[in-house]
Amino acid sequence: AQTVTQSQPEMSVQEAETVTLSCTYDTSESDYYLFWYKQPPSRQMILVIRQEAYKQQNATENRFSVNFQKAAKSFSLKISDSQLGDAAMYFCAYRSNDMRFGAGTRLTVKP
């Protein structure tokens, strides 16, 4: 079974600084997709970024980028120039036949 591990239950970052959220996963498959979702206090889950496992190039979406290390089964999220609106729970997810989520990392942004 595929498992997703987020080892940081909570993280804190100063506004305008950079923070990295960690995620590792376990799978025996070679083709899959990885996602980072954000869940603000309003509870609506929002897609932040996604990465196809067959692509070596790391995905980037504005201030959000990933460091995808397929051999190490690692998929970290870097948030640059952190903003107050980035405060939320962040979930790492793996998708092949179904979607598996990590336990989440609660990110606090300090003004």
Add this chain to the structure above:
Amino acid sequence: KAGVTQTPRYLIKTRGQQVTLSCSPISGHRSVSWYQQTPGQGLQFLFEYFSETQRNKGNFPGRFSGRQFSNSRSEMNVSTLELGDSALYLCASSLTAGGFSTDTQYFGPGTRLTVL
């Protein structure tokens, strides 16, 4: 384009009752997945439907069931409710289902179920 909608948003039931939750996917999306979110267990996959057929099922008891209609709308039903069924139930839609789909899942706001 309208997002994923879920009804009702909040629900209070008592033990032993049954409940039906509804999910309307984004227009054109044919796959609907359901998740249970609790503080203790996190996000857990319930099942996924595509073209009115259940494609995948998570590790939940048979009290949890679902279906999908020809217009891709989906319902999930929980019978004989237990206190532990209190959770946020999230629905997500995508163009196609599982496998090596390139399609991202888009989530609805959820239905908060409280079982007393």
